[in-house]
Amino acid sequence: MTASAARGFPAFPPQRAGARFATTWWGRAWVQAMEDTSLDHKLLRKGRAYAKTGQLGPITVSPGRLAAVAESEYDTVVRVEQLGDAAWERFLDQVAAKSGHIAALLDGDMPHDLVEAAEYAGVPLLPAVGDLEPECGCPDWGHPCKHAAALCYQASWLLDADPFVLLLLRGRGERDLVEALQGRDAPAPSTRAAPAGVPVAPAYAAGVPALPEPPPADVPRTLPTWAPAPGVDVAALAGLAASAAARARELLLRGRLPELTEHQDHVRLAAEHDLGLGGLPDAAVQAWRYGGADGLDALETAWTPPRRDVARAQALLEAAWEEETRPEVRIWRNRWTLGSLQLRYGRDGRWYPFTLREGDWWPAGPPERDPAALLS
Numbered sequence: 001m002t003a004s005a006a007r008g009f010p011a012f013p014p015q016r017a018g019a020r021f022a023t024t025w026w027g028r029a030w031v032q033a034m035e036d037t038s039l040d041h042k043l044l045r046k047g048r049a050y051a052k053t054g055q056l057g058p059i060t061v062s063p064g065r066l067a068a069v070a071e072s073e074y075d076t077v078v079r080v081e082q083l084g085d086a087a088w089e090r091f092l093d094q095v096a097a098k099s100g101h102i103a104a105l106l107d108g109d110m111p112h113d114l115v116e117a118a119e120y121a122g123v124p125l126l127p128a129v130g131d132l133e134p135e136c137g138c139p140d141w142g143h144p145c146k147h148a149a150a151l152c153y154q155a156s157w158l159l160d161a162d163p164f165v166l167l168l169l170r171g172r173g174e175r176d177l178v179e180a181l182q183g184r185d186a187p188a189p190s191t192r193a194a195p196a197g198v199p200v201a202p203a204y205a206a207g208v209p210a211l212p213e214p215p216p217a218d219v220p221r222t223l224p225t226w227a228p229a230p231g232v233d234v235a236a237l238a239g240l241a242a243s244a245a246a247r248a249r250e251l252l253l254r255g256r257l258p259e260l261t262e263h264q265d266h267v268r269l270a271a272e273h274d275l276g277l278g279g280l281p282d283a284a285v286q287a288w289r290y291g292g293a294d295g296l297d298a299l300e301t302a303w304t305p306p307r308r309d310v311a312r313a314q315a316l317l318e319a320a321w322e323e324e325t326r327p328e329v330r331i332w333r334n335r336w337t338l339g340s341l342q343l344r345y346g347r348d349g350r351w352y353p354f355t356l357r358e359g360d361w362w363p364a365g366p367p368e369r370d371p372a373a374l375l376s
């Protein structure tokens with residue numbers, strides 16, 4: 001493995017009121033991995049305050065290590081496992097497999113399809129729950145403590161600005177990747193042969209035509225109209241056309257579309273375009289409107305969450321009440337019942353509220369990551 005130089009970043013000054021963490025999808029994934037690891041919501045809240053009020057010193061990013069000094073005395077470090085040489089070779093294969101990947105990275109973007117392809121090849125770029133290992137010299141036993149949490153929150157700003165920060169944490173910096181790619185040949189198009197031995201980096205640097213910008217949300221779509229004909233449901237056909245237009249716009253915005261089962265797609269069509277498909281329960285349609293495919297899964301499927309997630313939720317709920325006013329919680333798998341309210345933990349890491357309606361549990365609102373936020 002080649003040695004990558006560390007990068008230093010000046011300390012963040014106090015931020016304005018309302019400043020946000022992680023505006024990119026990969027920055028949000030970083031923050032979520034840290035927050036889902038924590039069992040103490042209060043320490044996370046303190047960490048956010050520390051990050052926004054500028055109580056950390058300069059940040060150093062090096063392979064496998066994120067470091068800063070907190071409150072001028074505590075050495076704070078967050079460690080991330082580095083990728084081995086074989087993993088990096090597989091990652092380079094994925095970068096080289098599609099024209100425009102390296103150009104997107106150099107332009108400050110982390111392509112969704114690149115990360116997914118890398119994960120499929122066994123190369124995890126984004127951290128998952130438990131992948132971030134905090135260390136701090138302070139006496140706080142939190143995991144992470146408020147200083148390490150603040151460091152992770154501020155790191156999300158660095159990741160937003162430059163995805164190569166994530167790659168450096170995994171072991172390789174920008175220069176390492178560009179030099180490695182220069183030694184590879186560009187893949188030949190399937191329709192015609194390309195000269196052998198062409199360095200890939202110049203070809204990627206030229207870029208590829210970008211997808212057109214999606215139309216503004218407030219611009220009405222002009223859909224085709226159809227005359228009535230035997231055997232043709234014109235209203236349903238118009239709904240399907242509207243659905244296709246909406247999905248095309250989502251593809252332009254996000255660069256990808258989730259894979260849905262036939263049942264999920266029927267519910268989506270009914271929820272988003274009021275198509276009378278028949279046979280679908282109203283609760284399924286409402287669950288989709290609140291949480292999409294994950295909301296529908298929370299309605300229809302019971303499963304057993306990881307122990308870490310259960311412990312974190314219990315700590316958050318206990319912190320929301322005084323002990324003498326704490327209600328009884330009946331727990332069965334991912335479904336926690338508090339009288340006429342039931343919270344269901346989704347596979348996406350969010351809690352979905354349900355209320356009793358004529359003996360059945362009915363979706364009652366959008367999900368929250370903090371179950372205590374749903375108690376009001």
